[in-house]
Amino acid sequence: MxxxxxxxxxxxxxxxxxxxxxxxxxxxxxxxxxxxxxxxxxxxxxxxxxxxxxxxxxxxxxxxxxxxxxxxxxxxxxxxxxxxxxxxxxxxxxxxxxxxxxxNRKAPLELMRQVQIAAGGLVLAGVGLGLAVHPGFFGIAAFVGAGLTFAGVTGFCGMARLLALAPWNRVTA
The missing domain is CATH 3.40.250.10 (Rhodanese-like domain)
Incomplete structure (x- = not known):
């Protein structure tokens, strides 16, 4: 130590x-x-x-x-x-x-914070739509949960890879 x-x-x-x-x-x-x-x-x-x-x-x-x-x-x-x-x-x-x-407040949020925000938003949307519109929307929350579990087990986070391609995360010359 x-x-x-x-x-x-x-x-x-x-x-x-x-x-x-x-x-x-x-x-x-x-x-x-x-x-x-x-x-x-x-x-x-x-x-x-x-x-x-x-x-x-x-x-x-x-x-x-x-x-x-x-x-x-x-x-x-x-x-x-x-x-x-x-x-x-x-x-x-x-x-x-x-x-x-x-x-530097103009720098994008850290990638893992972006993943947390996106995952949380998708889960909330899936649950909200599942309760208000149709139970099939609970599948969104299940899909995100499965993706987070997969990321934890394998070390590969598809959502992080996808968010890294977002325009606000692109490095400018």
Missing amino acids: LPQLTPKDAADLLAQGRAVLFDIRDPDEFARRHVKGAHLRPLATLAADPLQVPAGQAAIFTCRSGMRTAANCERLAAVVSGPAYVLDGGLDGWAAAGLPVVE
Whole structure:
């Protein structure tokens, strides 16, 4: 388990040039909101491309809430040779401490949030239509539930793939 740093302690180390902050979230999450000065290093890419932390500096890892870093402490510790920490409370804790955050409200919502919104909306529509119009509409809710179960078991989410093709999620040059 990597030791945790409070947002204030992490900010002090960063200001003194004694640490580098790495955000392990995916690019779509980072684009919407991140700690000012953080380096994007998605968790999925760390094993293939080890971190380069300057000599004499510590690595501090963050995610949105601290849950992802806490769950992956062993993997994170393995990619650095020097001291490493996790940011207590993640980006949410950093922002709650009143520290600088970069926000881009024009960036699309994170893909998994889009999936949650779409799935929830479809289930609600299916149940509402099933109650008000015809019981056959309950099939929409069943179909979405089956899709979410399939995604959980296999790791393939068709709805996420479909939403990734939506115009608002396309990367512009």
